[in-house]
Amino acid sequence: MLQYLSILLDDTSVAYCHADNPLTERYLIPLETLRKAILFGMKENLMIQYVYPDYELQEEYNALIESIDHVKIGRDVVVYNEVPKKITAENAVLRLSIADFIAKQYDIAVLLPQIARLNICLTDIETFKDEQIEEYQKALTTLNTVLLDQYKSGNRPQLSILTDRLQLKEMHNCGAGDTNIIVAPNGKFYLCPAFYYDEQTGINNRLNHHNPTSERSVGDLENGLQIPNPQLLKLDRAPLCRICDAYQCNRCIWLNQKLTWDINTPSHQQCVIAHLERNATRDLQRKLFDAGFAIENEIKEITYLDPFDVRKNIN
Amino acid sequence: MKKLVGQVTPEEKNEIQTLFERRNGLNELAKILTVDNSDLYEKLVRDLGETGTKFQSWWDSMSKKYRWESAANGNWEINFETCEIFLITPES
Amino acid sequence: MKDEGLVVREGNKGWQEGRAKNITFIVTKDCQLACKYCYLVGKNVQERMSWEIAKAAIDFVLNREDDPDFDYPSVIWDFIGGEPFLEIDLIEKICDYIKTELFSRNHRWFNSYRFSFSTNGINYDSEKVQRFIEKNKEHLSIGITIDGTQRKHDLNRVYKNSERGSYADVARNIPLWLEQFPGAGTKVTISSADIPYICESVLHLYKLGIRQVNINCVFEDVWSEDDDKLFEDQLILLADAIIDEDLYRGYSCSFFQEHLGHPMDCVYDNQNWCGAGKMLAVDAAGNFYPCTRFAQYSLRDKEAWIIGNIRDGIDKNKLRPFLTLDRCTQSTLECVNCEVAQGCAWCQGENFDAAKTHTVFERSTAICKMHKARVRANNYYWNKLYRKLEKS
Numbered sequence: 134m135l136q137y138l139s140i141l142l143d144d145t146s147v148a149y150c151h152a153d154n155p156l157t158e159r160y161l162i163p164l165e166t167l168r169k170a171i172l173f174g175m176k177e178n179l180m181i182q183y184v185y186p187d188y189e190l191q192e193e194y195n196a197l198i199e200s201i202d203h204v205k206i207g208r209d210v211v212v213y214n215e216v217p218k219k220i221t222a223e224n225a226v227l228r229l230s231i232a233d234f235i236a237k238q239y240d241i242a243v244l245l246p247q248i249a250r251l252n253i254c255l256t257d258i259e260t261f262k263d264e265q266i267e268e269y270q271k272a273l274t275t276l277n278t279v280l281l282d283q284y285k286s287g288n289r290p291q292l293s294i295l296t297d298r299l300q301l302k303e304m305h306n307c308g309a310g311d312t313n314i315i316v317a318p319n320g321k322f323y324l325c326p327a328f329y330y331d332e333q334t335g336i337n338n339r340l341n342h343h344n345p346t347s348e349r350s351v352g353d354l355e356n357g358l359q360i361p362n363p364q365l366l367k368l369d370r371a372p373l374c375r376i377c378d379a380y381q382c383n384r385c386i387w388l389n390q391k392l393t394w395d396i397n398t399p400s401h402q403q404c405v406i407a408h409l410e411r412n413a414t415r416d417l418q419r420k421l422f423d424a425g426f427a428i429e430n431e432i433k434e435i436t437y438l439d440p441f442d443v444r445k446n447i448n
Numbered sequence: 449m450k451k452l453v454g455q456v457t458p459e460e461k462n463e464i465q466t467l468f469e470r471r472n473g474l475n476e477l478a479k480i481l482t483v484d485n486s487d488l489y490e491k492l493v494r495d496l497g498e499t500g501t502k503f504q505s506w507w508d509s510m511s512k513k514y515r516w517e518s519a520a521n522g523n524w525e526i527n528f529e530t531c532e533i534f535l536i537t538p539e540s
Numbered sequence: 541m542k543d544e545g546l547v548v549r550e551g552n553k554g555w556q557e558g559r560a561k562n563i564t565f566i567v568t569k570d571c572q573l574a575c576k577y578c579y580l581v582g583k584n585v586q587e588r589m590s591w592e593i594a595k596a597a598i599d600f601v602l603n604r605e606d607d608p609d610f611d612y613p614s615v616i617w618d619f620i621g622g623e624p625f626l627e628i629d630l631i632e633k634i635c636d637y638i639k640t641e642l643f644s645r646n647h648r649w650f651n652s653y654r655f656s657f658s659t660n661g662i663n664y665d666s667e668k669v670q671r672f673i674e675k676n677k678e679h680l681s682i683g684i685t686i687d688g689t690q691r692k693h694d695l696n697r698v699y700k701n702s703e704r705g706s707y708a709d710v711a712r713n714i715p716l717w718l719e720q721f722p723g724a725g726t727k728v729t730i731s732s733a734d735i736p737y738i739c740e741s742v743l744h745l746y747k748l749g750i751r752q753v754n755i756n757c758v759f760e761d762v763w764s765e766d767d768d769k770l771f772e773d774q775l776i777l778l779a780d781a782i783i784d785e786d787l788y789r790g791y792s793c794s795f796f797q798e799h800l801g802h803p804m805d806c807v808y809d810n811q812n813w814c815g816a817g818k819m820l821a822v823d824a825a826g827n828f829y830p831c832t833r834f835a836q837y838s839l840r841d842k843e844a845w846i847i848g849n850i851r852d853g854i855d856k857n858k859l860r861p862f863l864t865l866d867r868c869t870q871s872t873l874e875c876v877n878c879e880v881a882q883g884c885a886w887c888q889g890e891n892f893d894a895a896k897t898h899t900v901f902e903r904s905t906a907i908c909k910m911h912k913a914r915v916r917a918n919n920y921y922w923n924k925l926y927r928k929l930e931k932s
Binding site for chain 3: 362365370372393394395397401444
């Protein structure tokens with residue numbers, strides 16, 4: 134069931150997830166389109182998230198934006214594309230390549246005492262090689278060490294890839310097209326911003342094959358949402374994910390269709406990274422337990438990093 | 449004439465089926481290998497001999513184990529699907 | 541029907557079913573025929589496999605003895621087209637190379653391999669094809685497609701350009717084929733136009749000496765409004781003929797199967813229908829596919845699902861959807877809850893081609909009403925046959 138509507142205020146709105154925004158020319162959402170998008174969100178009872186560009190908007194936009202409860206991505210939620218010296222926002226997103234994440238693990242660790250919540254977003258998951266497993270594990274261990282100290286001293290900073298799984302008892306993923314939907318400045322719906330970027334840059338379209346252009350929208354504000362095969366965005370139609378307990382995984386459907394060509398099937402890379410994080414969370418959980426913290430949600434030991442390797446009798 | 453005279457275990461059947469397949473493979477390979485390819489040709493000749501011997505010793509040991517009925521001009525056949533052994537004799 | 545197993549002929553099982561890796565060579569995309577129901581929409585004379593590509597593909601496969609995806613006790617080397625026997629010289633060279641390599645590498649498949657062909661039968665009696673058969677007789681599985689009576693066969697199976705029916709050119713080779721492969725079966729395809737000829741066609745094939753008739757409706761969305769009723773009527777006629785003339789003792793027709801038309805469970809009975817993704821197809825360009833039906837010449841609306849090539853290997857991410865497919869995940873709720881689901885087939889390639897999005901998880905249901913008609917006729921068949929056997 135849809136819960137969130139994200140409105141891209143401009144073509145150059147900040148990228149806040151795996152995919153970079155390749156669009157460099159400003160195109161501000163027309164005021165009337167913004168009004169219709171807000172109306173849609175109100176009628177569908179959706180929580181609205183505005184995704185901001187890096188420039189200030191005119192007053193008439195601000196007035197409209199403030200007409201409804203919302204979150205401002207790129208304002209309330211600050212997005213960093215490199216590791217900052219200091220984070221002042223309560224809620225931030227740090228977008229990094231895997232190599233940078235590994236190289237800057239100590240710089241990230243320094244930030245942890247400053248934040249309430251930091252979402253880590255890796256921007257090149259498709260390039261991950263099994264040879265990087267050890268390095269990635271080590272970086273997670275570094276961050277765990279600081280998180281443990283923080284917990285011991287009474288702070289509870291949230292680092293998405295390590296602390297979310299401590300609480301989660303079921304899948305809590307990106308939800309593109311299922312719990313979340315995007316409106317772009319052109320007034321069309323997209324499953325997530327990455328599909329809009331692909332369309333705008335003419336990247337080959339494997340999702341909406343009937344359209345020979347790179348059209349990737351799933352409806353528009355005039356005619357409503359028209360998601361083809363919406364059932365494939367649900368967990369129960371994802372054979373690998375529904376048997377998986379790396380509950381913090383983004384389950385990025387954009388990466389799925391890009392790497393496996395099927396929207397409900399995760400790539401080896403996404404599964405391995407999610408399991409390295411899950412297992413690191415387990416380590417953190419055990420250390421917290423040893424330090425006297427109560428554990429309600431025990432993470433079990435498993436022997437695999439990719440559920441594909443342990444799928445059984447499903448084919 | 450074809451008469452059911454016994455049955456072997458699936459494992460025993462697998463042994464003779466593998467030898468049977470190998471012998472067929474060797475015979476068909478023999479049609480295309482020439483002495484020009486001397487190493488492979490010698491390997492083939494050796495293998496044909498070894499496989500033939502193993503093949504015969506399977507029938508010898510099984511017939512001894514199960515004491516199948518035999519006939520002067522007859523020979524045994526196995527059904528790979530059912531593991532059944534048949535005695536085949538010329539129609540009189 | 542265990543007690544009556546001696547009197548009712550069951551269809552042959554596939555060789556080493558489930559235990560053999562299937563490697564398919566698309567040796568040519570050309571064919572003498574232009575069958576009207578053919579799903580190969582992109583046939584052409586240009587895409588013929590070269591020896592260099594074929595050899596590289598064989599080397600690629602044989603170098604993967606330790607790869608779990610190739611860890612099968614047996615192998616079926618499948619040759620398709622177009623019409624594969626148009627490339628008999630290449631095929632002979634491929635098979636010779638495979639045999640030699642399997643032996644010299646001490647590969648486990650030397651003890652368990654087959655060369656498999658599905659041919660239109662037109663040049664079956666040619667000197668080259670016959671020489672090939674003679675050389676490889678013990679390892680061959682050859683199916684000639686003959687669709688039934690001349691009028692049914694020639695309705696669809698016509699020469700390209702001329703529209704002339706091919707029945708006479710195929711039928712003349714049937715005796716030779718059956719002499720060489722007595723247990724062989726033929727594959728009959730049913731589309732909308734030839735439903736009225738089903739009964740006469742199966743009986744005709746029996747008369748030609750073909751004891752096993754594998755027959756199926758095309759999976760594409762081609763059915764007209766009353767086709768299911770016509771189809772059911774034809775199958776009832778066929779059932780009567782098979783039973784009344786005691787043909788069930790020596791002949792089989794895949795339309796009639798004892799375990800058909802029951803509900804199915806999503807836990808215990810959830811397998812995918814076919815082996816797409818477990819098999820590997822290679823074409824003239826050296827590209828790999830999860831099954832031949834995902835090559836471009838088989839697809840109307842979608843881009844080919846290329847999973848790799850002979851140079852770069854296989855991108856295993858592109859195989860993950862296939863290897864995690866199960867019946868219920870790709871089925872509609874109506875299919876999941878269907879009371880007669882057992883035996884209802886699908887083609888993964890057709891599902892993909894007909895799907896609204898780029899997925900193999902959307903099952904095409906174009907065949908639904910035909911399956912239900914088949915189930916009704918099948919029930920009739922077994923009820924009538926049981927009654928007869930009880931009385932006798």
